[in-house]
Structure formats: structure tokens, C-alpha cells
Amino acid sequence: MKTQYKIGTIASHSSLNILAGARDEGFDTVLYVIKGREEFYQSLDLANELIILDNYQDIFSQYSEDVIIIPHGSFVAYLSLSKLMDSNLKLFGNKDLLIWEHERAKKELLMNEAGLKLPKDFSNQEEIKFPVIVKYDGAEGGKGYFIAKNETELKDRLNTAKPSFIQEFIIGTKVYTTYFNSIIRNRLEIFGTDIRYESDVDTQIQLHDNPAFQIVGNIPMVLRESLLINYFNMGKAFAKVVHEKLEIPMIGPFCLETVIDRNLDIYTFEFSGRIVAGTNIFVPTSPYGYIQFGKNMSMGRRIALEIREAIESDRLNEVII
């Protein structure tokens, strides 16, 4: 397939996954690289074009119309959301969801309406059941969160100057499940599961009682098959609610972030409405991608395939909203 369109993204987070997948589907690629990192990205010989940026915001002036941009975690973390919304970047996916994802109340509403079980919210309660996790807005990947086991610990550590969110801490196994909602094939695909590895909560030796939640990387996991069915249904319910509430469908990759406790109850504490870095494990393929397509299927490739099929059926406007 020859098309006028190229696939591009900012060099970080899941860009290698995205570009390798675009290449697999026959697209030319563009990588927007922050100055100082170009030698590393050049060494991988992956992008057809490297555009060097002085800072992330420069993507808005360096961008050209023939590039379909795949947003990832760095777009949310480093770019101004309002600039992103106002820009003329051709962003793959439902970009309104990036806004909903940023506001805790809206986020909780979507997860609640989908019938997902959420950890209890104690932010405005007198009676708190411990342990709790305290979260602050704008924390990047869990930075600044803490666990309090009792009232004294909570009082000692709570920074009352910052708006906080006090949530039931669920003891269990963290499971991040990624999905792809295909507009062109009209179906939800379960893609893969992983465990986030965080410093210091996931280290073996706990020498202090205030471990941090700084994301370091991800580890693949495969779920018990019976649990996978639950997750499939959760993903379907969630995509349905997004469509109802935003009046724009869920487009492409998303992730439900959960903890499974000893009773196999699944608590969802977070979601991402875009590609997550946990899918980087599955280059060139996730188990379910391979099972569903009978060939290697990474998340980057799945996105490019959707774009290719959208172009071929003249439906690009349905996946870039």
C-alpha cells in the first residue's frame, strides 16, 4: 500500500513500539526527538525522518499535515493539554478522552458507570478504613503518592496545602490490561496484560516504611484464562460508557489499571485512554494479538493496521477525531 500519510510520534514512552509497528504495516515514519537524544534514536535506524526539537512544545510548529500522530504518555505528561486540543495535529484516537483522563471526578464517573469495582474513596469521609493510598493531582506515574496504615501516619504525612485524594489501598496483584477498540472492524480486542514495576514498592527488601511508586518498567504476565473473560467484559463495558458519555467512541488502545485481591475481586483504580508503555513488552507480538491475527501483532502495528484499513475504506475521519 502506498499512501500520502506517514505515522509519527514524539521520541519517548512507546515511540519505538509505535514506529516499528508502522514500519511493519508499510508506513513511512517521522520521529520528533528532543535535542540531545538523537544519537540514540539514530542508532536504531527505525524512523524515515528525524525532526529535532528544542522542547516538546515545538512539535506544534514542526508538524506537517501528512503525518498522523500517535499520542502516548509523554503527550499527556509534557505537552499543554489545551494547546494539544487547539492544535491542528492529526491525532489518532478520541482526544477528548485525554481531557477526561486528566480530571479525577470525570475519570471516576466513567469507571463507576461502567460497573467496575473501584477502591473506596475516603477523601470526604470521617470514618476511614486503613490502609489508604494518598494521591496528589499531577503526580507523574505515581510520584509523590504514599500509603498510610493508620490515622497518625495519615496526619503526619498529609500535605494539606495540596488537593489530595484518599483511597482504599488494595492489597493484591497489580494487573494492567490493554485493549484495542477497533472502529473499522467493529470489535473490542483484548491485547495483553502486564505488571508495572515500581520503585520502591516492588523491591524485595523494604528498608523504610514510606516506599515510593516511581515507575521503572513493566513485566509481562498472562492471566488465568477465566480471569481474562472478566477483563474482556470490563473492557467492553468501559468502551460502551465512553461512547455514551463522550458521544465519541473509544478509538484504538486503552488500558484498565487494576489490583486483584486474594478473593480474586478485581478493583480498577485508573485507566488510560491511549497506548500505554506496558505494551512495549509485546514487540513484535502479544499472545492475544498473535492468537487473533495468526501473525505477529504489536500494539504499534495494531494502530497502524487500523489506520491503513481506515485509509483503504475512506474512513480516516472516524479514527482521527
Ligand code: AMP
Ligand atoms: P519516558 O519517555 O519513558 O521517560 O516516559 C515519558 C512519560 O511517560 C513519563 O511521564 C513517565 O512517567 C511515563 N511512563 C513511561 N513509562 C511508563 C510506564 N511503563 N508506565 C507508566 N507510565 C510510564
Ligand code: AMP
Ligand atoms: P496511578 O498513578 O493511579 O497509576 O498509581 C500509581 C501506582 O499506585 C499504581 O501503579 C499502584 O502500584 C498504586 N496504586 C494506586 N492506587 C492503588 C490502590 N487503590 N490500591 C493499591 N495500589 C494502588
